[in-house]
Amino acid sequence: MPHIELRDLAPDTTDAAFQAVRSSSSAWSRARFDDRAAFDAWLADDAVSAHAIVQDDSVVGVAAAMDVDGDREVLLAVRPDADPEAPTEALRMVTVHEAERPLYACVAADDEPSHDVLARLGFVEHGRDGADVVYVLPPTLE
DSSP states (O other): OOOEEEEEOOHHHHHHHHHHHHHOOOOBGGGOOSSHHHHHHHHHOTTEEEEEEEETTEEEEEEEEEEETTEEEEEEEEOTTSOTTHHHHHHHHHHHHOOOSSEEEEEETTOHHHHHHHHHTTOEEEEEETTEEEEEEOOOOO
């Protein structure tokens, strides 16, 4: 498996991150942007903590956590040519950084790869929101 890491988005990685999001087949509803201005506005929101997903020094996507209706939610958008394990590893890293639980995710019902990634990390189906499935990573006893 290639080396996967999360990096802060900086001016030199934002263009590549936007292109990765645009090329992604992501069905994560909050990872869809009509244009670069919408992406930049989303990044500027204080409620969003976004990172570039870097695979062997190449930006292959975006992983983020944000406040949505008072809950913390994660999202992921990864280029189709990224290593198949990149989404799982990136999401694992986001869940480590995001200590708040429960932690939510919302993906299209027909996005089987994303359902698999979430299940591998312990997310369970919480409910439905139209054509989307809402997942939750519940609190654990320590």
